[in-house]
Amino acid sequence: MDWTADDVPDQQGRTIVVTGANSGIGLETTRELARNGASVVMACRRTDRGRRAAADVREDVPDADLRVEACDLASLESIHAFADRLDDPIDVLVNNAGTMAIPRRETDDGFETQFGVNHLGHFALTGLVLEQVLEGPAARVVTVSSALHERGEIDFDDLHGERSYDRWDAYAQSKLANVLFAYDLERRFLTAGVDAKSIVVHPGYADTRLQFRGVEGRGTWLRTAARRLMNAVLAQSPERGALPTLYAATAPDAEGGAYYGPGGLGNMRGPPERLASSDRSYDRETAHRLWAVSSELTGVTYDLPEPKTPVSAAETPSRP
Secondary structure, three states: OOOOHHHOOOOOOOEEEEEOOOOHHHHHHHHHHHHOOOEEEEEEOOHHHHHHHHHHHHHHOOOOEEEEEEOOOOOHHHHHHHHHOOOOOOOEEEEOOOOOOOOOOEOOOOOEHHHHHHHHHHHHHHHHOHHHHOOOOOEEEEEEOOHHHHHOOOOOOOOOOOOOOOHHHHHHHHHHHHHHHHHHHHHHHHHHOOOEEEEEEOOOOEOOOHHHHOOOOOOOHHHHHHHHHHHHHHOEOHHHHOHHHHHHHHOOOOOOOOEEEEOOHHHOOOOEEEEOOOHHHHOHHHHHHHHHHHHHHHOOOOOOOOOOOOOOHHHOOOOO
16 A cells, blocks of 8 residues: 555544654654644653644644643653543554663663663553543554564563663564554453554654664764664655554554554565564463563553453454
């Protein structure tokens, strides 16, 4: 399919929450949703950056319905406070915010930052706003992963990299956790019989600030220059990178339990298509264990039944 932002259907009357909405994929997702009439809650770690991003969107969409809210996914306290401020039904939750390939750090709650922000923060947020998500018809939870999830393994013996830490392995683990979570959430939706879909996407290789967080502060300008050159040659724009997210959030034919990403060169660029994720991502036992550990670490439980065992072919994500 050759799906573009021009194909986003009318979003009037829909409320959509986007984490990390102040830059990159999140900002372009916010822009197109607002352009098509959605009321967008911009969940940002820093509200000053969120307000600047909202002003940028309004330059293109003067009547954009935007609400900037503080939400630091590295802090369970901040996530709880943000969720408490959301009273209205949520039609779509876009779990987009993330950090990539940074030196080992810890969140306010003692989690390794990449696992804590990219997975545990979104696991907690989704659970805390689940009631509002399920209030309306045809709700969706869209979780943004990465093609690098294919490199990932869930190391339950060292989830937070305390014994051994590699910044790219930690990132890949967090992105695999995103896919496992999205698939298991879809299974729970199906088991509960609720009118909601859980969908996971990856943006391909997009030229965003996220690409530079892994090289900042590492003591050499050469890495930054090399990254800029790679982006200029290989990367697609943030606008193109946002297409899988927009498709999953709005397209009538987007399927629950599916994994969407660019269908072009190496699945790194091009229009969105349904793709197969890694073999590990379909492991229900790993997904079940990760869910239990995530709930224990965050203290957040979901008012959803566990998936049926065994899960039928119709009730589990499958390769396209």
